[in-house]
Amino acid sequence: MSEDVQHREDAKYLEHIHLNEKAIYFNRMKNMSANYYHWHQCVEILSVSQGVGIALVEHQQYTVKPGRLFIFPPGKLHKVYVEQSERNVYHRTTVHFNSTLLEQYCRDFPRQQVLLRQLCCRGEKARVFDVSEVQPVIDTLLERFEELTANHLFNTSDSAFLVMQLLSLLPEQQQAIGQNTFSMALIRWLEEHYQERCSLEDIASAMGCSKGHASRRFHYETEGTIQEYLVMRRIRQACELLLHSHLSVREIAGQVGFSEYAWFITCFRKNMGKTPLQYRKAYSLPT
Template identity: 25%
Template structure:
């Protein structure tokens, strides 16, 4: 199934002139640790399917749905028999300002089961089946239909996981919308300026909140801390720079916004379970 693998980096085998790829996979084959730029959505149709994402081990039953974020290293283990949908939608050409916020909420992956999300699971399960049918029928506007179904899944995930699920008791809908708009602006600002010397105090002031109030709200709206979000953006960028074997690791660290090599090495290993050099060697192997 993995047609283009260089080390641990997979280049998705998109259908011509699209950014979508889907396999109705029945292969009794395991797939080694790898990562890619599109999302990956896995739904077993017959028998189980096992997936390792970082340090987490998932055993997917028939109908369970696992959504893996872009850039996350994962490994797949197949049973002797079975079938599963493996869907890889790329969104690099889709301009959605909430997308980075959604990714931060579900990173590295989210498992959708009937026990945890009974109503949403029914919807997501049906949408995945419709995505498969649209992909193989290949009728006019099938690409638009597939993206609309996948975006519906992302929207529901965001609403279930985001701050709007747990609004403050005294907060009006208007205030919630104002806060969400503000944190969309803040996360987009970080996405554009992460390589600069950003501080919690500076970004809190940009948002118009005290440091302590901003810290609480940032966690509420992104499900992570400010510095974890910032460092994740820096490390994601570092992984792309490390694909150039001629670029020294120190230069990678500085271009990503780290003030020292030691801080970069520590954070890279914490988030990827390997050093930058080990990551580069895996890519080149």
């Protein structure tokens, strides 16, 4: 994407979850819209009790609705779009947790332990489950855990027990099927080319349409822009390289597709709330 086009984007801050000593971050949100790309350094479980929208992950588009549960592994770029209104009231619960710390509590529960490893490791695919039949049970579990957190009465074993209960309710095989849309095809193309200096003309040509059509169609299907997604994807990869390589910041900027080093620094600070060096210092594991 040309640098001048990128400058006009108002990208959103990407969430870095600060887990407490109980290895979990539990949040219930009501009556608030959602519309941004993000990822986390930890696992996220998203359960929707009211409202309808879309989720973009793994080059697929899914319907966000009651009876659907999402599991996003660490580092998985995704977007949830739900427009809150009187006719579309959005209630959702997110559970972020340290799967490594909680795994020790699953030693006597082999099925849950295996599921935890399969679903929650970095590099694993995001999973989307239809849980309509057990949604009332899930809602009850989340309501009870909310009471514990409100009164500060829970500990790490309570966190592990909640996660194990949620995992035990997942169907063996039944996963929701994503939709292959124009925007998802475009995202798959970007996944192969985001490290290159590609313009909107290049993208439209690859999709066999005009620039205007590509932009309008992408926005219609995702409520976002091509430029926004490309910036997010590049910065997400930059974060990975900052934490898991010894490359310099300038080298990383070039590897993820930024042709101007100063613009990379500006974009990174705007989206992450830190400069690349500050991010590396704050979140790199000691060696």
